[in-house]
Amino acid sequence: xxxxxxxxxxxxxxxxxxxxxxxxxxxxxxxxxxxxxxxxxxxxxxxxxxxxxxxxxxxxxxxxxxxxxxxxxxxxxxxxxxxxxxxxxxxxxxxxxxxxxxxxxxxxxxxxxxxxxxxxxxxxxxxxxxxxxxxxxxxxxxxxxxxxxxxxxxxxxxxxxxxxxxxxxxxxxxxxxxxxxxxxxxxxxxxxxxxxxxxxxxxxxxxxxxxxxxxxxxxxxxxxxxxxxxxxxxxxxxxxxxxxxxxxxxxxxxxxxxxxxxxxxxxxxxxxxxxxxxxxxxxxxxxxxxxxxxxxxxxxxxxxxxxxxxxxxxxxxxxxxxxxxxxxxxxxxxxxxxxxxxxxxxxxxxxxxxxxxx
Numbered sequence: 401x402x403x404x405x406x407x408x409x410x411x412x413x414x415x416x417x418x419x420x421x422x423x424x425x426x427x428x429x430x431x432x433x434x435x436x437x438x439x440x441x442x443x444x445x446x447x448x449x450x451x452x453x454x455x456x457x458x459x460x461x462x463x464x465x466x467x468x469x470x471x472x473x474x475x476x477x478x479x480x481x482x483x484x485x486x487x488x489x490x491x492x493x494x495x496x497x498x499x500x501x502x503x504x505x506x507x508x509x510x511x512x513x514x515x516x517x518x519x520x521x522x523x524x525x526x527x528x529x530x531x532x533x534x535x536x537x538x539x540x541x542x543x544x545x546x547x548x549x550x551x552x553x554x555x556x557x558x559x560x561x562x563x564x565x566x567x568x569x570x571x572x573x574x575x576x577x578x579x580x581x582x583x584x585x586x587x588x589x590x591x592x593x594x595x596x597x598x599x600x601x602x603x604x605x606x607x608x609x610x611x612x613x614x615x616x617x618x619x620x621x622x623x624x625x626x627x628x629x630x631x632x633x634x635x636x637x638x639x640x641x642x643x644x645x646x647x648x649x650x651x652x653x654x655x656x657x658x659x660x661x662x663x664x665x666x667x668x669x670x671x672x673x674x675x676x677x678x679x680x681x682x683x684x685x686x687x688x689x690x691x692x693x694x695x696x697x698x699x700x701x702x703x704x705x706x707x708x709x710x711x712x713x714x715x716x717x718x719x720x721x722x723x724x725x726x727x728x729x730x731x732x733x734x735x736x737x738x739x740x741x742x743x744x745x746x747x748x749x750x751x752x753x754x755x756x757x758x
Contacts, residue, residue: 407436417738425728449618450714464536464602471529509538512678522639524660569595621664
């Protein structure tokens with residue numbers, strides 16, 4: 401946690417080093433400091449998000465896509481705080497098991513899923529939930545793609561939401577009993593609580609799917625655009641209350657704001673974006689076969705683009721062009737090395753001297 405907060409504190413400052421560029425046309429000087437590239441940093445997600453979306457575009461099929469959100473009751477917040485790795489993995493596991501079971505039962509096929517973990521609400525409270533993007537169909541035992549059926553009124557839906565909620569609750573509680581048998585009395589109380597699985601209407605097209613992924617894939621607990629003021633002792637930010645769907649203003653003491661933000665720092669090396677079934681890496685040859693059946697030429701080897709290419713193609717920004725004259729090229733003339741702490745042996749000597757002085 402301290403490492404994450406330190407990375408956010410030093411992001412794009414002289415502590416991480418940088419470089420000095422000069423325009424070869426007008427002589428403009430630009431100093432750029434390095435980014436921390438931490439996944440919890442609101443300033444470092446643009447290029448990563450666009451690169452991930454570019455990769456996902458190559459996996460899309462010309463079928464309806466559905467947005468399904470799996471949430472858990474707030475009674476489980478304590479377990480999510482004290483056992484984040486166990487509970488987050490269980491949430492992913494049961495969400496996919498639920499979708500896979502309904503796909504096999506209703507379509508006799510295996511579908512796929514992108515799953516993205518969010519742990520926050522708009523006011524930075526703990527609210528673990530998973531956003532899932534699911535194609536409207538799956539591959540049967542003959543490797544043929546079977547789409548979801550259209551209802552009599554012309555609408556397309558994935559699976560009944562109430563049934564999804566019941567099965568998801570049953571699978572999650574069964575997993576809890578297996579992982580945490582000492583919490584049996586608490587788990588019995590969860591059976592009396594209604595669980596919510598939310599399903600939106602299908603996306604209008606592939607372009608809308610890509611736009612959705614851009615909003616949710618690399619989102620963090622709070623972005624800089626929502627912070628209105630940072631005072632000496634408090635932080636004021638904008639949030640939306642979904643109970644009345646109104647935008648409101650909240651002011652928190654600095655310690656409380658930091659506490660709420662730290663609740664959403666994920667365990668080290670935890671994977672928060674996962675791919676299942678037809679959309680997983682192991683099923684890529686089968687996905688390519690389905691794409692060929694739809695007349696789509698699959699991409700065998702995905703091109704890994706540099707951050708400058710992503711900026712030029714997706715963010716309408718060319719880092720090599722002078723921002724002042726717009727004609728010259730920015731050429732690096734100096735590298736700024738990051739600041740380094742003193743060597744360990746010197747740190748030990750200084751600590752001993754400080755102790756003697758005190």
